[in-house]
Amino acid sequence: MWQELYQRLQTGDIKSLARCISLIENEVPGYEELLQSLPLSSVPVIGITGPPGAGKSTLVDALIEALVKHEKKVAVLCVDPSSPFNLGALLGDRIRMSEWYNHPNVFIRSLATRGSLGGLHPKILEITDVCKAAPFDYVIVETVGVGQSEIEIAGLADATVVVMVPEAGDEVQTMKAGLMEIADVFVVNKADRPDADLFVRNLRLMLAPSFKEERFEIAVVKTVATEKKGIEELWQKMDAHLHSGHYNKRKSWLLAEKAWQLLVKKRMQGFDKVALQKNIEQQMEQQNFNLYNFVATL
Amino acid sequence: MWQELYQRLQTGDIKSLARCISLIENEVPGYEELLQSLPLSSVPVIGITGPPGAGKSTLVDALIEALVKHEKKVAVLCVDPSSPFNLGALLGDRIRMSEWYNHPNVFIRSLATRGSLGGLHPKILEITDVCKAAPFDYVIVETVGVGQSEIEIAGLADATVVVMVPEAGDEVQTMKAGLMEIADVFVVNKADRPDADLFVRNLRLMLAPSFKEERFEIAVVKTVATEKKGIEELWQKMDAHLHSGHYNKRKSWLLAEKAWQLLVKKRMQGFDKVALQKNIEQQMEQQNFNLYNFVATL
Numbered sequence: 373m374w375q376e377l378y379q380r381l382q383t384g385d386i387k388s389l390a391r392c393i394s395l396i397e398n399e400v401p402g403y404e405e406l407l408q409s410l411p412l413s414s415v416p417v418i419g420i421t422g423p424p425g426a427g428k429s430t431l432v433d434a435l436i437e438a439l440v441k442h443e444k445k446v447a448v449l450c451v452d453p454s455s456p457f458n459l460g461a462l463l464g465d466r467i468r469m470s471e472w473y474n475h476p477n478v479f480i481r482s483l484a485t486r487g488s489l490g491g492l493h494p495k496i497l498e499i500t501d502v503c504k505a506a507p508f509d510y511v512i513v514e515t516v517g518v519g520q521s522e523i524e525i526a527g528l529a530d531a532t533v534v535v536m537v538p539e540a541g542d543e544v545q546t547m548k549a550g551l552m553e554i555a556d557v558f559v560v561n562k563a564d565r566p567d568a569d570l571f572v573r574n575l576r577l578m579l580a581p582s583f584k585e586e587r588f589e590i591a592v593v594k595t596v597a598t599e600k601k602g603i604e605e606l607w608q609k610m611d612a613h614l615h616s617g618h619y620n621k622r623k624s625w626l627l628a629e630k631a632w633q634l635l636v637k638k639r640m641q642g643f644d645k646v647a648l649q650k651n652i653e654q655q656m657e658q659q660n661f662n663l664y665n666f667v668a669t670l
Numbered sequence: 671m672w673q674e675l676y677q678r679l680q681t682g683d684i685k686s687l688a689r690c691i692s693l694i695e696n697e698v699p700g701y702e703e704l705l706q707s708l709p710l711s712s713v714p715v716i717g718i719t720g721p722p723g724a725g726k727s728t729l730v731d732a733l734i735e736a737l738v739k740h741e742k743k744v745a746v747l748c749v750d751p752s753s754p755f756n757l758g759a760l761l762g763d764r765i766r767m768s769e770w771y772n773h774p775n776v777f778i779r780s781l782a783t784r785g786s787l788g789g790l791h792p793k794i795l796e797i798t799d800v801c802k803a804a805p806f807d808y809v810i811v812e813t814v815g816v817g818q819s820e821i822e823i824a825g826l827a828d829a830t831v832v833v834m835v836p837e838a839g840d841e842v843q844t845m846k847a848g849l850m851e852i853a854d855v856f857v858v859n860k861a862d863r864p865d866a867d868l869f870v871r872n873l874r875l876m877l878a879p880s881f882k883e884e885r886f887e888i889a890v891v892k893t894v895a896t897e898k899k900g901i902e903e904l905w906q907k908m909d910a911h912l913h914s915g916h917y918n919k920r921k922s923w924l925l926a927e928k929a930w931q932l933l934v935k936k937r938m939q940g941f942d943k944v945a946l947q948k949n950i951e952q953q954m955e956q957q958n959f960n961l962y963n964f965v966a967t968l
Contacts, residue, residue: 407962412954501961523821624954627961628947634965639937649926656710656922663799663925664705667932 374402378409384445384506386479392502393481396495407498415504416614419529420514421522421554426535427561430597431606432514436472438603444509447479448472449499451492451515479508492524494637497630500528526554527629531613533606535559538571555590556613559606563594643670672700676707682743682804684777690800691779694793705796713802714912717827718812719820719852724833725859728895729904730812734770736901742807745777746770747797749790749813777806790822792935795928798826824852825927828917829908833857836869853888854911857904861892941968 377395380388396403420435422428432448439446472478483493492515493499503511513529515521525532534555558579560572572592579590591609595602613619655661675693678686694701718733720726730746737744770776781791790813791797801809811827813819823830832853856877858870870890877888889907893900911917953959 404962404966408960408966410960410962412959624947624951627950627954628943630961631946631950631965631968632941632943634961635941635968636934636938638965638968640934643930643933645926645930648929649922652925652929653922656925661710662706662708663928663932664702664708667929667936668702668706670929670933670936 374406378406381502381505382507384508386476386506389447389479389502389506390481393499396498396502403498407501410501410505413501413504413507415508415511416530416610417500417504417511417513417528418610419525419532420512420535421516421525421532422535422559424516426537427597428514428516428535431535431559431561431595431603432512433472434595434597434600434603435512435606436478437600438607439510440472440475440477443477445477445507446510446512447503447506447508448481448512448514449496449503450480450482451496451513451521452482452484479503479506492521492528496524496528497633522554527626527633530619530626531556531610533557533559533610535561536575537562538565538568556619557606557609558590558592559595559602560592561595561597563602564596564599568594672704676704679800679803680805682806684774684804687745687777687800687804688779691797694796694800701796705799708799708803711799711802711805713805714808714828714908715798715802715826716808716810716908717823717830718810718833719814719823719830720833720857722814724835725895726812726814726833729833729857729859729893729901730810731770732893732895732898732901733810733904734776735898736905737808738770738773738775741775743775743805744808744810745801745804745806746779746810746812747794747801748778748780749794749811749819750780750782777801777804790819790826794822794826795931820852825924825931828924829854829911831855831857831904831908833859834873835860836863836866854917855904855907856888856890857893857900858890859893859895861900862894862897866892 377388377392381392392403392406395406420428420432429450432450436446436448473480481499483496483499492513496513500511500513513525515525532554534557536558538560558575560568560575562568563572572594575592579592591612593602593606593609595606597603652661652666655666675686675690679690690701690704693704718726718730727748734744734746771778779797781794781797790811794811798809798811811823813823830852832855834856836858856873858866858873860866861870870892873890877890889910891900891904891907893904895901950959950964953964
């Protein structure tokens with residue numbers, strides 16, 4: 373089964389890709405061998421993130437259109453962060469990319485996170501890797517930029533695009549610090565708003581120090597995704613980043629991040645937090661519960 | 671050495687506590703046995719987080735004053751997130767709590783993060799635990815709420831206080847989604863600003879759905895930290911949370927989160943990302959590098 377699936381996957385057969393993803397999600401025996409047989413791929417993973425309401429879905433939609441027009445093949449993974457505390461609070465930002473669902477050069481898959489506090493998806497790394505093998509020209513991973521997901525996207529994407537909307541300049545300096553850290557390209561969407569230019573100027577001022585430190589200059593692109601404005605420039609800047617010396621130096625860092633995550637998963641196999649919690653509840657009934665002693669016994 | 675240190679620690683000797691923390695930070699042999707001998711403590715850990723500029727330091731300062739006035743002993747750990755990409759971008763929020771450094775009932779320690787993307791500190795769990803044993807009435811952990819640190823504080827603190835300043839209501843619904851998830855108590859600081867009441871109203875509206883789901887009601891407290899206003903109410907709400915059924919149910923969840931983190935550290939002992947990256951760089955020179963094969967050999 374796997375041999376055949378792998379061969380079909382490499383011809384770009386969409387059904388085989390969908391099947392591979394399901395097999396990986398369900399950890400069907402043999403999926404690890406499949407992953408181990410994938411060649412090192414240079415297909416770039418584009419991470420698209422930003423706060424809810426920034427227009428990420430519309431932007432991804434416009435980006436798909438631009439890529440398809442240039443006869444590129446594109447896979448899109450939409451990750452909806454869920455949370456153990458308050459399911460649904462982070463949603464309301466659902467994709468509206470349905471017009472692409474049946475296009476032969478476009479593959480779209482929604483993935484629900486199952487981790488804690490808005491991580492991407494326990495198997496996101498493996499899933500992007502089979503997409504790369506399908507092969508596509510670009511793999512896009514779209515997610516809301518909150519909590520864990522913004523950390524994870526920085527360790528997954530070859531180019532991370534952070535989408536924002538124009539707001540008070542004061543805000544740029546406060547809330548976005550986390551997103552600042554991970555962006556390779558900034559998109560100021562809804563750039564037809566009156567305060568857009570001021571916002572872009574403030575953003576560029578803020579980004580200036582990193583430039584001085586000989587860092588790759590972070591591009592700021594203005595878009596109006598609903599009118600497909602600025603999309604070609606965004607693509608250009610993404611590609612410029614992917615061909616930069618800065619990115620080239622970061623490649624092995626990215627692989628080390630990924631290796632680390634895979635290694636943690638491997639070493640933690642057989643443990644799950646729910647069972648751990650039950651175990652702790654039992655232990656706590658006894659006297660002298662000590663967390664460090666408990667962990668030492670595991 | 672350890673036996674004596676442990677005994678002095680339990681009498682509340684500040685020098686011994688400082689020494690214990692240093693020994694833990696440097697992983698001096700014997701530190702694990704020290705941790706394993708600590709009794710299960712009910713000293714609450716208060717996490718205080720929020721965006722830069724929200725006034726966290728001033729608030730912590732005012733909180734120390736209120737606690738000291740009521741003859742409480744308090745330990746404060748200030749964590750400055752650093753980042754592998756852009757050191758310093760997250761700072762500028764330094765503590766100005768120096769007046770408390772020599773007070774007998776106050777212990778303050780600054781910890782620099784050494785992890786990636788703004789995590790708290792590789793030994794934050796162990797350090798809070800020795801503080802609890804010292805013993806104090808409260809252990810406060812203060813950090814900027816960006817990226818990894820906001821995730822980690824939710825798994826560390828018995829009560830997480832998220833500090834914000836009044837802003838446009840629109841913003842509450844967007845950027846704060848990550849902070850919303852982790853708050854047990856919200857503080858709207860600088861509540862003497864003209865738009866404070868509107869902000870508080872919007873915040874309460876946003877929090878309402880979680881209340882309906884029978885969740886513990888998240889308190890919203892207005893403060894003006896520079897004038898020490900609202901501090902007693904904050905303390906009250908923190909304590910109310912710590913005595914709530916909601917918190918009681920969460921206790922074993924918190925312990926499971928902590929056990930998980932300790933277990934990951936234990937299982938990943940001997941690995942570090944820098945060495946991993948170098949290893950990968952060497953492997954990549956050969957043909958057919960495959961990440962999954964590479965990890966399988968580790």
